[in-house]
């Protein structure tokens with residue numbers, strides 16, 4: 902899936918982690934609701950990680966996304 906321009910996360914550390922998730926084969930979907938930016942989805946096991954629009958710490962949010970990516974990169 903290719904993300905359209907404008908669907909980038911405004912926090913660059915988070916955006917970089919989302920790119921790593923995509924590179925690992927996970928799906929990143931935009932779902933703009935309140936504080937939710939979207940989700941990182943693992944299709945094979947149908948788990949998902951909610952990405953915050955305005956995380957308190959973008960470094961922590963990126964680390965959480967990376968943890969999810971590591972945990973699911975071998976699901977497919």
Ligand SMILES: [Zn+2]
Pocket residue numbers: 943944945946947948972973976
């Ligand atoms: Zn999985």
